Amino acid sequence: MVSNEKSRTIMLMLGKSPEFLAARVLTRMPEEMRRPQISEWGNANSAGRIVDSFLEGPCYDAAGSLYLVDIPHGRILRISRSLEWECIHEDDGWPNGLALNNKDGSIWIADYRKGIRRLDPASGQVETVLGHRNTESFKGVNDLVFDVNGRLYFTDQGQSGLQDPSGRVYRLDTDGRLDALLVNGASPNGLAISPDMRVLYVAMTRANQIWRGPIQADGSLTKVCALQTFFGVAGPDGLALDRHGRLLVAHPGLSGLFILNERGVVTHFVHSPLANSSVTNVTCCPDGDRIVMTDSRNGCILEADLPAPSTDA
Numbered sequence: 001m002v003s004n005e006k007s008r009t010i011m012l013m014l015g016k017s018p019e020f021l022a023a024r025v026l027t028r029m030p031e032e033m034r035r036p037q038i039s040e041w042g043n044a045n046s047a048g049r050i051v052d053s054f055l056e057g058p059c060y061d062a063a064g065s066l067y068l069v070d071i072p073h074g075r076i077l078r079i080s081r082s083l084e085w086e087c088i089h090e091d092d093g094w095p096n097g098l099a100l101n102n103k104d105g106s107i108w109i110a111d112y113r114k115g116i117r118r119l120d121p122a123s124g125q126v127e128t129v130l131g132h133r134n135t136e137s138f139k140g141v142n143d144l145v146f147d148v149n150g151r152l153y154f155t156d157q158g159q160s161g162l163q164d165p166s167g168r169v170y171r172l173d174t175d176g177r178l179d180a181l182l183v184n185g186a187s188p189n190g191l192a193i194s195p196d197m198r199v200l201y202v203a204m205t206r207a208n209q210i211w212r213g214p215i216q217a218d219g220s221l222t223k224v225c226a227l228q229t230f231f232g233v234a235g236p237d238g239l240a241l242d243r244h245g246r247l248l249v250a251h252p253g254l255s256g257l258f259i260l261n262e263r264g265v266v267t268h269f270v271h272s273p274l275a276n277s278s279v280t281n282v283t284c285c286p287d288g289d290r291i292v293m294t295d296s297r298n299g300c301i302l303e304a305d306l307p308a309p310s311t312d313a
Contacts, residue, residue, distance in 0.1 A: 004025055005142045019307065021270045023256070026292060026303035027083045029053055034299060041072035041094055055294040056238070057143075058301070059098035059107060061121060066301070067107055067292065069095035076109070076119060076126075079301070088124040093117075097143035097190075097238075097281075103150055110141040110154055116172070118184040133178060139167065143238065145191045147197050150174050153181075155188040161206035162186050171219065181221050182213070190239035192247065192280070201227070201239055202245055210237035210249060210264070227264040230254070238281030244309045250293060252278040257293055259307070267310045274298050 034052035042051040076089040097110035115131040138160025160167035167185030187206035213221035232253030256271040278297035
């Protein structure tokens with residue numbers, strides 16, 4: 001649960017008290033699937049600690065199965081509606097984000113090592129769609145989302161941060177055209193796009209901000225602003241929009257999820273029930289009334305009910 005000290009800090013940051021909601025554990029990675037071993041990813045990202053799993057990228061398919069990545073072990077996992085876990089693909093990549101392509105049912109992958117890839121859920125086969133831009137390698141792609149017309153937006157985070165604000169956001173059009181929309185991001189991570197395709201939201205993790213970018217008629221971004229600024233040693237990670245247009249912001253450093261209205265006001269905070277929690281990613285359940293979140297550090301999937309929209313915020 002959120003500590004009293006952390007709760008007070010959040011309220012001071014916001015200037016008001018959001019409503020606090022509790023998440024619950026939906027399912028845990030089975031012990032037989034965990035790999036408590038030294039890994040190259042753990043050496044680079046967890047100070048050499050043994051990491052048995054690191055779950056991110058929750059994504060539902062049309063049948064209601066939930067897909068996840070296990071970054072350090074290069075695995076794509078699937079959880080059935082009856083909460084049975086299985087690994088459907090494994091290789092030497094570092095998959096981060098997943099997104100469903102509604103046009104053909106494929107699952108697209110942002111893989112830090114290998115670029116943008118596509119998974120056939122039936123066969124488990126993976127192919128690389130975009131491994132580089134022209135002849136330049138990506139810094140390290142992180143997350144991705146499709147708009148309603150099938151265009152793919154993705155972040156190229158790498159090791160960018162305030163010391164090197166060179167992270168990028170790209171859009172891959174249905175005809176194969178690739179455009180760089182942002183080239184000065186301090187760690188672009190999760191992203192979401194409004195249903196009317198007029199606004200792009202990007203989590204700038206190491207700046208601890210959410211950027212809001214109006215999309216112009218020609219597809220470019222203009223007047224990008226910081227919609228909300230947080231605090232902590234680990235900033236916002238995964239994003240999603242609920243059916244009411246509210247922005248859902250997973251924040252691993254604060255062990256929970258913020259709900260923002262369209263003006264960037266935080267109306268709710270969903271906190272993890274677990275100690276040592278790191279809530280990294282979020283997606284809406286098919287019924288639209290619930291969300292699931294990855295608690296990457298504990299190897300768990302958390303679940304919470306979405307509140308009714310506020311009428312006074």
